Amino acid sequence: MEYKLPFEVYNKNLKKGKLLGLKCNDCGTVTCPPTMACSECAGTNHEIHELSGMGKIVTFSVSYVGAEGRQNEHPLTIVLVKLDEGPWIMGNLIDLDPQKVTMEIIGKRVKAGSKMFPGDKYSAAAARPLFSFI
Ligand SMILES: [Zn+2]
Structure with missing residues (x-):
């Protein structure tokens, strides 16, 4: 299974001042730092989401x-x-x-x-x- 938001990409964006997480397309939960599965429903159908910080x-x-x-x-x-x-x-x-x-x-x-x-x-x-x- 492929990571939607690999830690290297998360870290690289963070160093540029951009805080990224993942938003679950099934339940709407946002996770940050990125994880393999949704912290609420354990689904893996999520997309990269920029957080306000x-x-x-x-x-x-x-x-x-x-x-x-x-x-x-x-x-x-x-x-x-x-x-x-x-x-x-x-x-x-x-x-x-x-x-x-x-x-x-x-x-x-x-x-x-x-x-x-x-x-x-x-x-x-x-x-x-x-x-x-x-
Ligand atoms: Zn979810």
Whole structure:
């Protein structure tokens, strides 16, 4: 079976600021990052769908230890965002000093920007969106 949206294509678009997912033609569910089958009905009849990148923060964690060669980027705030189209996706929050982040950011509206966290050798160069408040 062929992947409709291979991870390499998803990652390449993410690095250009374009957030892609898959929309199920059977039930309408949007998945992101892309998966082989629909997360709702397990169907494989889906098409590539560009997401708005807008959503709200569900939870977060502040990371103080960076991967090899990236310690200077820490601390950073990693957020789990429920996108308006439905899927939950992880990214970094860039608007607020990680040392000042509190539980009050949960539920705040954010948008993925055009800059992306490029990934590192431990994450197979997987990019992550950088979110800012809207
Ligand atoms: Zn479905």
